[in-house]
Structures are given as structure tokens and as C-alpha cells.
Amino acid sequence: MDREKLFKKLSIESDAKMVLVVLDGLGGLPVKGRTELETAVTPHLDWLAAESELGQTLSIGYGITPGSGPAHLALFGYDPLRYDIGRGILEALGVGVQVGPHDLAVRGNFASLKEGLVVDRRAGRISSEQNRKIIEYLTPRIRSIEDVAVSLYAGEEHRFVLVLTGAGLSADLSDADPEAVPQPIRYAEAKNDGATKTARVVNAFIDRLNAELKDFFPANTCLLRGYATLPVIPSLSEMFGLRSAAIAVYPMYRGLAQLVGMEVLPCGRTIEEQVAALKENFSRFDFFFMHVKKTDSYGEDGLFEKKVAVVEEFDTWLPAILELTPAVLAITGDHSTPTRMKAHSWHPNPFLLKAQFQRIAAPPLAASAVPKFGESSCVRGVWGTFPAMEILPLMMANAGRFKKYGA
Amino acid sequence: MDREKLFKKLSIESDAKMVLVVLDGLGGLPVKGRTELETAVTPHLDWLAAESELGQTLSIGYGITPGSGPAHLALFGYDPLRYDIGRGILEALGVGVQVGPHDLAVRGNFASLKEGLVVDRRAGRISSEQNRKIIEYLTPRIRSIEDVAVSLYAGEEHRFVLVLTGAGLSADLSDADPEAVPQPIRYAEAKNDGATKTARVVNAFIDRLNAELKDFFPANTCLLRGYATLPVIPSLSEMFGLRSAAIAVYPMYRGLAQLVGMEVLPCGRTIEEQVAALKENFSRFDFFFMHVKKTDSYGEDGLFEKKVAVVEEFDTWLPAILELTPAVLAITGDHSTPTRMKAHSWHPNPFLLKAQFQRIAAPPLAASAVPKFGESSCVRGVWGTFPAMEILPLMMANAGRFKKYGA
Numbered sequence: 015m016d017r018e019k020l021f022k023k024l025s026i027e028s029d030a031k032m033v034l035v036v037l038d039g040l041g042g043l044p045v046k047g048r049t050e051l052e053t054a055v056t057p058h059l060d061w062l063a064a065e066s067e068l069g070q071t072l073s074i075g076y077g078i079t080p081g082s083g084p085a086h087l088a089l090f091g092y093d094p095l096r097y098d099i100g101r102g103i104l105e106a107l108g109v110g111v112q113v114g115p116h117d118l119a120v121r122g123n124f125a126s127l128k129e130g131l132v133v134d135r136r137a138g139r140i141s142s143e144q145n146r147k148i149i150e151y152l153t154p155r156i157r158s159i160e161d162v163a164v165s166l167y168a169g170e171e172h173r174f175v176l177v178l179t180g181a182g183l184s185a186d187l188s189d190a191d192p193e194a195v196p197q198p199i200r201y202a203e204a205k206n207d208g209a210t211k212t213a214r215v216v217n218a219f220i221d222r223l224n225a226e227l228k229d230f231f232p233a234n235t236c237l238l239r240g241y242a243t244l245p246v247i248p249s250l251s252e253m254f255g256l257r258s259a260a261i262a263v264y265p266m267y268r269g270l271a272q273l274v275g276m277e278v279l280p281c282g283r284t285i286e287e288q289v290a291a292l293k294e295n296f297s298r299f300d301f302f303f304m305h306v307k308k309t310d311s312y313g314e315d316g317l318f319e320k321k322v323a324v325v326e327e328f329d330t331w332l333p334a335i336l337e338l339t340p341a342v343l344a345i346t347g348d349h350s351t352p353t354r355m356k357a358h359s360w361h362p363n364p365f366l367l368k369a370q371f372q373r374i375a376a377p378p379l380a381a382s383a384v385p386k387f388g389e390s391s392c393v394r395g396v397w398g399t400f401p402a403m404e405i406l407p408l409m410m411a412n413a414g415r416f417k418k419y420g421a
Numbered sequence: 422m423d424r425e426k427l428f429k430k431l432s433i434e435s436d437a438k439m440v441l442v443v444l445d446g447l448g449g450l451p452v453k454g455r456t457e458l459e460t461a462v463t464p465h466l467d468w469l470a471a472e473s474e475l476g477q478t479l480s481i482g483y484g485i486t487p488g489s490g491p492a493h494l495a496l497f498g499y500d501p502l503r504y505d506i507g508r509g510i511l512e513a514l515g516v517g518v519q520v521g522p523h524d525l526a527v528r529g530n531f532a533s534l535k536e537g538l539v540v541d542r543r544a545g546r547i548s549s550e551q552n553r554k555i556i557e558y559l560t561p562r563i564r565s566i567e568d569v570a571v572s573l574y575a576g577e578e579h580r581f582v583l584v585l586t587g588a589g590l591s592a593d594l595s596d597a598d599p600e601a602v603p604q605p606i607r608y609a610e611a612k613n614d615g616a617t618k619t620a621r622v623v624n625a626f627i628d629r630l631n632a633e634l635k636d637f638f639p640a641n642t643c644l645l646r647g648y649a650t651l652p653v654i655p656s657l658s659e660m661f662g663l664r665s666a667a668i669a670v671y672p673m674y675r676g677l678a679q680l681v682g683m684e685v686l687p688c689g690r691t692i693e694e695q696v697a698a699l700k701e702n703f704s705r706f707d708f709f710f711m712h713v714k715k716t717d718s719y720g721e722d723g724l725f726e727k728k729v730a731v732v733e734e735f736d737t738w739l740p741a742i743l744e745l746t747p748a749v750l751a752i753t754g755d756h757s758t759p760t761r762m763k764a765h766s767w768h769p770n771p772f773l774l775k776a777q778f779q780r781i782a783a784p785p786l787a788a789s790a791v792p793k794f795g796e797s798s799c800v801r802g803v804w805g806t807f808p809a810m811e812i813l814p815l816m817m818a819n820a821g822r823f824k825k826y827g828a
Contacts, residue, residue, distance in 0.1 A: 043778060074826055075424070076807060077814030078431070081827035094827075095422045104828045355778060358825055360818040362803075389780055389803075399805045 017093065018253055020419070021407065025255040030341030030413035032256075032301045033292070034405070036089060037328060038082075038267075039310030039351025041070075041363045041389060045318055050309075050353060051364060052388035053318075054325035058332040059345070059366075063387035067372045068395025070362035071402040073349045079360045085348035086270045090250060090303070091406030099273070100185060100242020105175050107269025109167045113244050118183040118212065120176040121240035122166075123191075124148065124233035127224065131196040136172040137233040148233055149174060156222050159215045176219070176238065184209035189239035190220060199224075199235060212241075249275025250301065254410055259295055261288045262305035271303055289331045296338050301409075310358075313351030321353055342412045343368040344405055345387075362399055364392040369412035424500065425660055427826065428814065432662040437748030437820035439663075439708045440699070441812070443496060444735060445489075445674075446717030446758025448770045448796060452725055457716075457760060458771060459795035460725075461732035465739040466752070466773075470794035474779045475802025477769035478809040480756050486767045492755035493677045497657060497710070498813030506680070507592060507649020512582050514676025516574045520651050525590040525619065527583040528647035529573075530598075531555065531640035534631065538603040543579045544640040555640055556581060563629050566622045583626070583645065591616035596646035597627060606631075606642065619648075656682025657708065661817060666702055668695045669712035678710055696738045703745050708816075717765075720758030728760055749819045750775040751812055752794075769806055771799040776819035 015023075042049035073080040073088050074095065083104050084094035102119035113119055124145065126134035140148075149168040156164050162180035169175060186205040192198065201220065204213040216238060227234045250258045252275075260271030260278045268278045277299070281291035288304055295302075306328055312321040335343065350361040366387055373396045393399075397408075410416045422430075449456035480487040480495050481502065490511050491501035509526035520526055531552065533541035547555075556575040563571050569587035576582060593612040599605065608627065611620040623645060634641045657665045659682075667678030667685045675685045684706070688698035695711055702709075713735055719728035742750065757768040773794055780803050800806075804815075817823045 043780060049780075075427075075814065076811035077816070077818035077823060078427070079818065079823060079825045081825050084827040095427065098422075099827065101828050352778070359778065360815075360823070361778075361780060393780075393803050393805070394801065399807065 018248060021091070021253050021410075024416045024419055025253070025410065026415055026417050027255065028414045030415065031296065031338070032342045032409045032413050033304065033335065033340040033344070034089065034302065034409065035304045035306070035335070035343070035345045036086075036348050037306045037309045037325065037345070038348055039313040039358065040325075040347025041350030041352070041359075041361050042313065042321070043352035043354045043361065045354060049389050050313070050318060050321045051325055052386065052390065054322045054329070056325060056329040056387060058329050059387040062332065062336070062368055063366055063391060065374065066366045066368040067374060067397060068387075068392045069365045069397025070389070070392045070395070070399050071346060071365050071405060072362055072399060073402045077360050079358050080349045081358070082266060082348065083270060085402070086267065088402040089346070089348055089405060090274050091253065091403055092247065092274070093403055097245050097247050099245055099270075101240030102175070102185075102242035103244060104266060105169065105173075105240065106167070106177060107273075108266040109169055109175050110265040110269070111165070111167055111175060111177060112269070112272065113177070114179070115244055116179050116181065116183070117244060118178045118185060119242050120178070120216070120238050122174040122176050123237040124172045124174065125235050125237050126232040127199070127235040128231070131198055132192050132235065132237070133196050134232060135191070135195060135237060139171045140233050142168065142170050144233070145169070145171065145174065148227070148230060152223065152226055155226050156219065159218045159222070160211075162215050164219065172233070178212070178215060182208075182211060183243065184212045185241040185243050187213050187216060187241050189237075190216060191237040191239050202238065245273070247274055251275050254406065254415070256301045257299045258301040258303065259299040260303045260305070261291050262303070263288070264305070264307045267305045267307070276303060285328055285331050289334045292335065293338060309347070310351045313353050314356055316353045316356040318353040341370065342409045344409055346402075346405065363402065364389050365395070365397065365405065366392075367397075367408060367412065371412060425655060428498070428660050428817075431823040431826060432660070432817065433822055433824050434662060435707075435821045437822065438703065438745070439749045439816045439820050440711065440742065440747040440751070441496065441709065441816065442711045442713070442742070442750070442752045443493075443755050444713045444716045444732065444752070445755055446720040446765065447732075447754025448757030448759070448766075448768050449720065449728070450759035450761045450768070452761060456796050457720070457725060457728045458732055459793065459797065461729045461736065463732060463736040463794060465736050466794040469739065469743070469775055470773055470798060472781065473773045473775040474781060474804060475794075475799045476772045476804025477796070477799045477802070477806050478753060478772045478812060479769055479806060480809045484767050486765050487756045488765070489673060489755065490677060492809070493674065495809040496753070496755055496812060497681050498660065498810055499654065499681070500810055504652050504654050506652055506677075508647030509582070509592075509649035510651060511673060512576065512580075512647065513574070513584060514680075515673040516576055516582050517672040517676070518572075518574055518582065518584060519676070519679065520584070521586070522651055523586050523588060523590070524651060525585045525592060526649050527585070527623070527645050529581040529583050530644040531579045531581065532642050532644050533639040534606070534642040535638070538605060539599050539642065539644070540603050541639060542598070542602060542644060546578045547640050549575065549577050551640070552576070552578065552581065555634070555637060559630065559633055562633050563626065566625045566629070567618075569622050571626065579640070585619070585622060589615075589618060590650065591619045592648040592650050594620050594623060594648050596644075597623060598644040598646050609645065652680070654681055658682050661813065661822070663708040664706045665708040665710065666706040667710045667712065668698045669710070670695070671712070671714045674712045674714070683710060692735055692738050696741045699742065700745060716754070717758045720760050721763055723760045723763040725760040748777065749816045751816055753809075753812065770809065771796050772802070772804065772812065773799075774804075774815060774819070778819060
């Protein structure tokens with residue numbers, strides 16, 4: 015029996031509330047002997063750690079640095095190597111587009127065409143403001159091609175997202191991107207018969223855009239790649255019988271939550287506002303995913319003290335979450351983003367699980383070890399090192415939502 | 422996506438050098454409270470351990486005692502349960518034969534035939550010297566059978582290796598071995614139609630050998646078993662994009678390295694000479710596998726102090742390896758060979774990883790724990806217990822040779 019079938023078979027109803035807090039990119043590397051998390055002054059997390067089961071999780075596998083998509087799939091209980099969320103879909107989610115089953119999402123670059131050759135693949139990195147104006151200009155002018163609807167969304171600088179909506183669209187196309195300059199325009203090619211129509215539509219889109227933008231140099235053509243349709247993923251409701259909600263500020267995470275059937279709750283931009291949204295909706299759902307982004311952002315920027323400060327800010331709101339007395343509370347990261355690396359990394363994520371039926375560190379260890387929530391204490395936690403996709407099953411068990419397997 | 426596809430997809434180029442040192446059979450069991458490794462006086466390893474990520478690896482699985490073949494496949498990043506290196510191939514590698522895609526390697530015993538019955542399956546354990554003389558006698562006399570070339574290689578005592586080379590050879594044969602005495606000669610039988618020709622050739626070989634050796638009692642017949650063709654294994658270059666080299670003294674390990682596409686470097690017989698070979702070739706490869714055999718040999722012989730001495734000898738050469746400043750250095754065993762057991766065992770291998778982006782045990786633990794490289798410290802290392810086949814992915818990550826998975 016595969017794990018998804020197992021979960022479906024075992025899941026039962028319960029009134030127990032489950033809260034999963036994801037501090038994005040939480041894990042770090044030591045600077046002067048302590049990581050960001052270990053440096054942060056976190057009296058509430060430290061108290062909770064001493065009362066909780068600790069461990070460290072691997073998002074994808076040993077040595078594998080995860081992107082946000084697969085890292086969150088793992089946190090939602092899915093095998094991240096089983097489901098592929100295409101780049102186009104993630105880009106679409108990132109600009110706040112709700113992607114549906116008849117959509118093909120595509121990453122676009124504005125680019126520069128001169129005397130028939132692509133001479134700059136990023137259109138001189140035009141400003142995001144110029145980008146928005148071009149998209150506004152194009153939107154009413156290219157509304158459909160054949161029976162396929164065309165939607166365009168501005169991204170940052172030269173980037174945009176193209177969403178084609180219609181029957182029988184396929185992602186099996188070659189990139190419409192010469193990949194080097196100066197080179198002639200490269201059109202998309204179907205990789206199989208099922209993609210012939212899509213290739214024709216994509217290439218017609220390129221010609222239409224080139225005609226509309228002929229006086230818009232340096233943004234007078236486009237490159238298209240990362241074609242992706244919506245992955246077919248069983249919802250959290252199907253797999254675990256959960257009514258689930260997301261409290262996330264950034265579009266990509268709201269989109270990822272929607273992909274697995276979560277209701278995305280309105281919330282402000284601060285942790286305080288997110289906790290308020292949790293409180294307000296606490297009775298309506300079984301499972302809450304609360305996503306704090308800035309730990310990752312400051313990790314990517316290499317700002318150690320700022321990352322520390324986000325953890326400390328979260329710590330001040332932890333009592334407000336505990337006041338709701340969730341039956342199960344898990345706090346972890348989706349991947350590590352050490353400020354020393356200014357990037358996602360493969361290092362395991364600190365993990366904390368607070369619930370009614372738990373083992374905590376036995377007295378001999380607890381007495382000698384610092385009961386702090388950090389990478390070092392989590393290494394020695396009762397769960398050791400384990401796959402992130404097993405967090406949700408652990409939460410389900412602690413919520414009394416899994417029945418016994420076998421007699 | 423399976424792990425090999427994942428690695429292929431993620432691997433990128435880098436200038437970072439990776440060194441994997443395998444102290445064969447390193448792990449042990451305590452005698453007077455300390456294992457061989459813990460007894461050894463190893464100031465350099467101890468210093469390095471305090472600066473490194475530690476853990477313990479399982480070569481194959483919990484409770485599984487590995488042979489050298491699968492144990493090394495795991496260290497080279499392969500799932501050791503996916504690829505089967507047949508016994509005949511290992512025997513051939515062990516006597517220094519380079520095995521090719523048209524070869525069938527077979528384990529042979531010289532045996533004793535009397536009045537039509539096999540009466541001794543080991544020919545009275547003739548000396549290795551006698552063995553070599555018989556092989557020299559046979560070699561010019563049995564050069565081919567049908568269109569199949571015959572090669573013979575002497576092993577220790579009564580053992581030899583037969584390599585058949587030709588098109589369409591199959592390993593799907595029953596053993597040509599009566600397994601008990603006294604019994605008539607047992608010929609090989611094809612297990613399917615594809616093996617008919619091979620069975621005919623093998624049995625013709627037995628008849629030819631019996632005819633040639635009729636006056637050589639007690640070595641006047643042979644038993645054949647362990648038929649094996651070369652397993653099809655993707656190379657380290659295909660799987661990880663690595664230019665890799667082996668610095669190993671013993672033929673079997675040199676052969677195993679060749680099976681996965683390593684260049685086998687000339688080196689002497691001592692650790693000093695191996696380190697010199699590493700230094701001399703350091704610029705030419707991305708990944709080095711350095712194999713120290715004697716830890717295992719003395720483990721098998723039950724010689725505790727001698728095994729300790731080999732570890733201490735390696736320790737004196739560790740600074741010379743560190744002087745090369747490899748980006749990533751891993752030190753581990755392929756399996757445990759406790760002198761108390763005089764055999765390979767299932768116990769995990771101590772593992773040490775020194776790299777740029779590492780988590781080490783935080784000061785509170787390090788202060789209370791002995792910062793020694795040993796089984797007990799590795800149990801409490803940041804990586805806990807993990808599969809040996811994940812070592813190479815971890816090294817790849819630390820070398821900056823894996824890109825992010827997903828966006």
C-alpha cells in the first residue's frame with residue numbers, strides 16, 4: 015500500500031485543531047558558534063521546546079536543496095518527488111493567478127529584437143513599472159488565439175506570466191528561447207502530436223506580440239519557457255479528511271495552499287495580523303498552515319540580525335497562538351536559508367511538535383542540554399532526522415485523526 | 422522521480438574538489454569499553470571531528486552485513502539493492518581482471534575426481550603455487566570453445582576465475598557443482614533458451630579441462646559457479662557529472678571503482694604513497710576515492726591492536742590530505758569489521774564530513790562530549806543514522822555541485 019492510500023484509509027474525523035507554523039527558510043548555519051535561530055532571544059519558543067518533541071526534517075533528501083514548491087508539498091504531507099509543480103505554475107501563483115485545470119501557465123521574458131535577431135534576452139531589464147504598462151497595453155489587444163483565451167500578468171523587471179486557457183493544451187513544447195544572443199527568434203516546437211495545437215497557439219502569440227510591440231524597443235519581443243499545466247494532486251480533504259486553511263501573505267504560498275485544497279484566508283501583512291486571522295477562523299477549520307516569509311527573505315539577503323529579529327517577532331506572538339490551545343502545534347521551516355549562503359540550502363529544518371501525547375527529551379539529557387529551540391537541540395530531539403513529508407502524519411496521529419492500521 | 426534521475430537533473434559543474442577516504446571495515450565493537458577507532462590515538466582525526474559534521478551510516482540497511490561490492494556501490498552513491506554485482510565479477514576484479522561487456526565471469530574450484538566421482542570439492546586445498554602452475558599449463562591448451570574465448574586466472578589455493586568472452590553469453594545457468602561428495606560430475610544447465618549456448622560452452626570447457634588434467638590428481642576436475650556478466654551501472658560521470666579517480670591498492674577495489682567509471686591511479690602500497698598519488702593528481706579530477714584496506718584485514722584476523730595501528734597510521738597522514746584543502750572531505754568505512762567478530766558486520770559506520778557549509782555540534786554539547794572521531798561521538802552527530810548511499814549527495818551539495826530542486 016502506498017502512503018497516500020494508507021492515509022486515506024486511516025483518516026478519521028476529530029474536533030482536534032492542528033496548526034502548522036512555517037517560518038520560511040528557518041534553518042541556518044552558525045556564525046560565531048550559533049545559528050540565526052540559536053542567536054534569537056526566544057523565551058516562549060525555548061519554554062515550548064522543553065515541553066515538546068523535537069527533531070530535524072529533510073525536505074526532499076540528503077544534500078538536496080529544495081525550491082519553495084516541493085518544500086511546501088512535503089510539509090503538506092505529499093512526497094515531493096512524486097508531484098512536479100512546473101515553473102510556469104509557480105510563477106503564476108507568485109503573481110497571484112489562480113490556475114485552473116484548463117490553464118497552461120508559461121514564463122515569459124520581454125526581450126529585444128534588432129534586425130531580425132534577439133540581441134538582449136531581458137530587454138535591458140526594463141523597470142517593473144514599464145513592464146506593467148506594456149502588459150496593460152497588450153491585454154486588450156491579444157485576448158484570444160483560435161479558441162484559446164490569453165491572459166497576461168506583469169512580474170518583476172522583464173518577467174511576465176502568460177496563461178492560456180482552453181481545451182487540450184499541452185506542456186510538451188520546446189522553449190521559445192534562443193538561449194544565446196544574437197540569435198533569430200526561436201519558435202516553440204511540439205514534442206509530440208498532442209502538443210501541435212499548443213505550439214501553433216504559442217507561436218501565433220509570439221507573432222501577435224511582435225506586431226503589437228514593434229515600436230517598443232528594447233521590449234519588442236518575448237521569450238517563452240517553463241510551460242506547465244496544473245499538477246493533479248489529491249487535496250488535503252481527500253487524503254486526510256481535513257478542512258484546511260492557509261494564513262499566508264505572499265501569493266506563491268497562497269497559491270500552493272490552494273493547489274492542495276486549502277481555503278486561503280484574508281490576512282494582513284504582519285505576524286500579528288496573521289495570528290489575528292488564525293484566531294478569528296479557529297472554529298471553522300481542522301488544519302491551519304501559517305506561513306511567515308521574512309525569515310527566508312532576510313536569509314536570501316544575508317542579513318543575519320534581521321533574520322534573527324523575525325524569529326524574535328514570531329516568538330512574541332507565540333503565546334497568542336498557544337492561548338487558542340490547538341491540540342497539535344508544529345513549528346518548523348520549509349527549507350534552510352542560511353544567511354552565510356544567501357540562498358536556500360540542503361541543511362535539515364529544526365522541528366518542534368507540541369501535543370497531548372508526546373515524548374520529550376528524557377531527564378538525563380534535558381538536564382545537561384539547553385532546552386532551546388535550535389538546530390543543535392533538534393538534532394538531539396526524540397525524532398532525530400526524518401523526512402518533512404512525515405510531519406503531517408505525525409500531526410494527524412497526535413490529533414487522534416488516524417485510526418489503527420491492521421488489527 | 423527516482424534518485425538517479427534526480428541527481429542527473431541537479432548535477433552541475435564546479436571547481437570544488439571532493440575526497441572520500443574509506444577505511445575499510447572501520448567500525449568496530451568495544452573491548453574494555455572502547456572500539457578500535459576509539460582506542461586509536463588520533464589527534465588529527467579528533468581535531469577534525471570537532472570541526473566537522475558527524476553521523477553514522479548504514480551501508481545496506483538495518484541488520485544487513487554487507488559484502489565489499491554492495492558496500493562500495495553505496496559509498497559511490499548507488500542504491501546497493503538496485504545493482505547486483507555477481508560473485509564471478511567480484512572474483513574477477515579481485516584477481517585484477519578488467520571485465521568487459523562481452524565477458525561472463527565464473528568462479529572455479531579445482532576438485533578431485535576418482536572413479537567417476539567428485540571426492541573433494543577443493544582438490545585437497547592445493548597450494549596457490551600449484552594452482553598457478555596448473556593455470557599456466559591449461560592456458561595455451563584451452564584458448565577457445567566454439568566462438569568463445571577462454572581466459573583463466575589463478576586465485577588462492579584451489580580457487581580460479583574463468584572468463585568467457587563472446588557474443589550472447591548468459592549467466593542464467595545452474596551451478597556445475599555437485600555440492601556434496603562423493604557425487605558424479607554435475608554439468609551446468611541452461612535456465613532458459615537464451616542460456617543454451619553458454620551451457621554448452623561451459624560444459625565443453627569442463628570436458629576439455631578434465632581431459633587436459635587427467636593426470637593431475639588431486640586437481641583433475643573443476644567446479645564452476647557464480648556466473649556473472651557485467652552489471653549495467655550508470656557511471657559517476659553520467660550520474661553526477663564527476664571526473665573521478667580511485668587511489669586503491671587492492672585489485673577488487675580498483676575494479677569496483679572502474680565499474681562506475683573511475684580512473685584508477687597508479688599508487689604504491691602504503692598510505693603515504695596513496696596520499697602522494699592524491700597530491701600528484703589533485704588538479705586532474707573532481708572526486709577522489711581513497712581506499713585503505715588493512716583496517717578490514719586486521720579486523721577479519723581479529724587483531725585489535727593491529728587494526729588500531731592502521732587507524733593511527735592514517736591519522737599521521739591526515740594533515741597531508743588537509744594541506745590539499747579539498748572543498749569537501751568525507752572519512753568513513755564501507756562496513757564494520759569488529760575484531761571481536763573477525764568478520765564484516767551490520768553495525769553502522771562512523772562518518773565525518775568536513776566542508777565549508779556545515780553545522781557542527783553547538784558548543785554546549787561539544788563542551789560536555791569528547792570531540793573524538795569514534796562510534797559514540799558519531800551516534801550523536803548532526804546527521805544521526807543515515808544510508809551510506811546518501812554520502813555522495815551530501816558531498817555534492819557541499820561542493821556546490823547540485824542546483825536547487827524545483828522553484
